[in-house]
Amino acid sequence: MKRVLIRDLNKYLNKQVLIYGWVEGIRKLGKLKFFIIRDRSGQIQGVCDKEIENLDKLEKASVVKIFGKVKEETQAPKGIEILIEKVEILNLPKATLPFEYYRDLSLLNLKLDMLLDYRPLSLRNKKIGNIFRIQAGIIKIYREFMEKNDFLEVHTPKIVSSGTEGGSQLFKVEYFDRVAYLAQSPQFYKQMLVGAGFERVYEVGFVYRAEDHETSRHLNEYLSLDLEMGFIEDENDVMDLEVKFLKYLFRYLRKKYQEVLKEYNIELEEIREIPRIPFYEGKEILKKEYNKEILGDDLTPEEERLLCEYSLNKYGTNFVFVTKFPRNIRPFYTMPDNNPTYSRGFDLLYKGMEVTTGSQRIHDYDMLLESIKYFGYNPENFKFYLEIFKYGMPPHGGLAIGAERLTCQILNLKNIREASLFPRDRYRLVP
């Protein structure tokens, strides 16, 4: 007999079926017994009022093979249920469950630490698992969108000889008799591949940051959705593309992940335009509207939150691009603006958090060399990167989206670790 997935049971009314799954609930009312069975596709109630071999051995989290008849039943949770006729036990749990993963999360009231310590088990919880179902959707759509726009998917090395900026936030790895590092960004490689004639490339890959911090929005290993495109006029072309992507993404999520969004109580906005506020104007807005005058060249998390609030009030969107960041807080490859204090670098903030960084890059060899020196680096270290710039590099730019951050903000999660299957942070190396 062939296995039927639980979501397809309604096609088998009054027929004998075989299902596989986990037992998630047991309710015994004397001789009448109910079992909630779950497989990857859904849940179904099984019922039995006879003495059947193995039936009383079942515990929660047992793995079973169940034969039975599908029947309509108004009293069943989903309108149908399965009359259990035969039970085969494939595996029984060997220990008490640390928590009742099959219950409603709000009843469990578990600490994130617990969920992460028992990650595979906590992922069995539908609501938690759904974070990764929707994340897979986000990545799928990213790929689909990139392909539609004629980008080539590439995979760049994760073991590299030097970082894209300094070297302070890199993980060292032993590479035979040399020191190598884990890539903190595919930056150099994606630019080189633009110059390699591909023009448009994108990558979905882990990047590594050895930053010694412990916050709800940082991971030491995170999934970066990168893209780099040649023959642009300026950074606005890159932002235009991202807006198009986000519209496409939200439309898809609203359609395919309705249930998940509802479960998380999310109403995804209809994106029209995303305002682009130059850095210095942003600072002025903060001063005028919120009476916040924070010194410094960068935006603090509080300022980022306020700018999003401003954007929501004024433009009706949770998104806002902050453009023309001061040059000296952006990496050396960022194209300076007409006013050289500023750059053609931008961030995209969403619901108060930075989810993207991008810019137009410097494509002129001499200018790039100048910039490397201006930032105090040794051009010798970047020889492999600079090479292609000697042979006709087109004007180009690109960006990187933090996949976990985007997931986190879409679902309004509190901690970015919730959006990572097996997060690597300052203290967590297992599971």
Add this chain to the structure above:
RNA sequence: GGGCCCGUAGUGUAGCCUGGAUAAACACGUCGCCCUGUCACGGCGAAGAGCGCCGGUUCAAAUCCGGUCGGGCCCGCCA
């Protein structure tokens, strides 16, 4: 790297400030018995922690103090 907070049965909490009376209470889970339409099933009963760890103060410490380990949040920095 800086600041603040937390650590009690399998899980989530109460107790701690204002030390003591039966060496710890409640809920969920677990185990046993009962229950033929449950769906956070219900009823009755039971087991399960000596309060992260080490040390100190005290006649007396889960409660006060010090250290240590583990965890959380914020900031710097970043996606």
